[in-house]
Amino acid sequence: MTPSNFPQLFLFPHLRGQPRRNTAPSEFQAKHFPGSTVEDWADWHWQLKNRLRTVSDLERIVQLSAPEREALSRRRGHLPASITPYYASLMDPKDAGQAIRRAVIPVTAEFVRTKGEEDDPLGEDHTSPVPGLVHRYPDRVLFLTTDHCSVNCRYCTRSRVIDHGEMAPDPKRWDRAIEYIERTPTVRDVLLSGGDPLTLPDERLDYLLGRLRRIRHVEVLRIGTKSPAVLPQRVTPQLTRMLRRYHPLWMSLHFMHPAELTPEVQQACGRLADAGIPLGSQTVLLKGINDSVEVMKKLVQGLLRCRVRPYYLYQCDPITGSERFRTNVEKGLEIIQGLRGFTSGYAVPHFVVDAPAGGGKIALLPDAVLGRDGRDLVLRNYEGRLFRYPEPAEESPSTTWPLIPQPTCS
Numbered sequence: 001m002t003p004s005n006f007p008q009l010f011l012f013p014h015l016r017g018q019p020r021r022n023t024a025p026s027e028f029q030a031k032h033f034p035g036s037t038v039e040d041w042a043d044w045h046w047q048l049k050n051r052l053r054t055v056s057d058l059e060r061i062v063q064l065s066a067p068e069r070e071a072l073s074r075r076r077g078h079l080p081a082s083i084t085p086y087y088a089s090l091m092d093p094k095d096a097g098q099a100i101r102r103a104v105i106p107v108t109a110e111f112v113r114t115k116g117e118e119d120d121p122l123g124e125d126h127t128s129p130v131p132g133l134v135h136r137y138p139d140r141v142l143f144l145t146t147d148h149c150s151v152n153c154r155y156c157t158r159s160r161v162i163d164h165g166e167m168a169p170d171p172k173r174w175d176r177a178i179e180y181i182e183r184t185p186t187v188r189d190v191l192l193s194g195g196d197p198l199t200l201p202d203e204r205l206d207y208l209l210g211r212l213r214r215i216r217h218v219e220v221l222r223i224g225t226k227s228p229a230v231l232p233q234r235v236t237p238q239l240t241r242m243l244r245r246y247h248p249l250w251m252s253l254h255f256m257h258p259a260e261l262t263p264e265v266q267q268a269c270g271r272l273a274d275a276g277i278p279l280g281s282q283t284v285l286l287k288g289i290n291d292s293v294e295v296m297k298k299l300v301q302g303l304l305r306c307r308v309r310p311y312y313l314y315q316c317d318p319i320t321g322s323e324r325f326r327t328n329v330e331k332g333l334e335i336i337q338g339l340r341g342f343t344s345g346y347a348v349p350h351f352v353v354d355a356p357a358g359g360g361k362i363a364l365l366p367d368a369v370l371g372r373d374g375r376d377l378v379l380r381n382y383e384g385r386l387f388r389y390p391e392p393a394e395e396s397p398s399t400t401w402p403l404i405p406q407p408t409c410s
């Protein structure tokens with residue numbers, strides 16, 4: 001974002017159907033960061049330097065609830081709070097239950113571990129051939145580039161590594177991971193994650209992408225990041241100029257709620273899309289944040305307008321202290337059921353449960369096959385009506401489904 005066009009951005013027609021902001025970013029800035037300039041706000045380094053982390057930072061901006069205040073005052077042994085001024089401008093100053101606030105301000109419930117919850121529920125530490133590289137699937141690896149994020153999500157699946165130091169962007173650790181990829185020709189897809197790779201300086205990212213691009217068998221590079229949502233200032237023209245030299249490069253952007261889709265975010269996604277980077281979104285299903293068809297429909301439709309294709313909807317991982325965020329699995333199926341057919345197919349993500357203990361992603365779909373009636377399969381459409389599909393006489397009929405006599409079809 002260039003400083004000169006920033007104030008006007010807020011005046012652009014707001015994304016249709018998206019929630020409005022409480023305050024214009026310029027008003028928020030003047031009130032809470034007096035003395036800072038328009039250029040400061042648009043500078044991602046300034047945003048990082050001025051992150052809100054403590055009770056005193058946050059109580060200047062919102063009315064803290066008792067559980068928020070207490071959780072923020074407990075310093076040791078848990079994921080620290082970290083919120084960019086930009087993302088803080090989306091918080092409701094009064095309502096502790098607001099989606100954006102719930103996602104980033106800790107509360108005391110976070111310190112409660114319930115049954116089945118773990119610090120490393122996906123067993124990533126056991127599927128790492130070298131530190132910070134997870135090789136679970138045959139043809140792709142997950143590269144934890146850094147242990148740092150600009151904004152810490154309270155439901156983070158990797159809170160065990162965030163700012164702990166072991167996954168810091170250390171050149172020696174990177175070398176070992178790159179050497180593993182070099183000697184493993186089955187790896188054709190490298191997914192850079194973390195932490196958030198876009199908290200790294202352009203030069204470091206450029207170096208890493210360059211090293212990986214030089215490996216013959218690596219066909220596709222991917223970056224997983226939440227920066228476009230929480231720090232859209234990060235997506236500078238310099239960054240996109242650098243990234244486009246490494247095609248085919250794909251990006252998975254973490255979005256959680258339609259309130260995140262501001263004009264600034266739309267511009268950041270537009271820049272990435274204009275650089276030819278196919279954009280997918282990953283969303284965690286979160287209780288009290290996005291666990292309804294209505295909110296999720298706004299999110300996925302808004303993402304398509306930002307040229308981002310909804311990719312995954314994740315069942316929330318059983319991370320320690322996550323109970324307040326977790327829905328049952330049926331909720332995810334209900335949401336998919338409420339999207340499929342009712343809106344563009346491009347807007348419908350895959351609903352997946354990442355199986356505890358390293359089982360990987362398991363995709364779930366609402367049941368659409370009711371059964372067989374002779375050679376016909378009986379299927380349910382999005383409106384709940386039944387239809388027959390005649391299977392070819394040459395083929396042996398499907399036997400996966402039970403015979404159901406005399407179904408009433410449309």
Ligand SMILES: *Cc1c(COP(=O)(O)O)cnc(C)c1O
Nearest residue numbers: 134135136137140141142191361
């Ligand atoms: C999610 C994930 C990937 C990427 O999976 P895709 O389905 O290809 O997006 C790779 N490795 C690990 C360990 C993962 O969790």
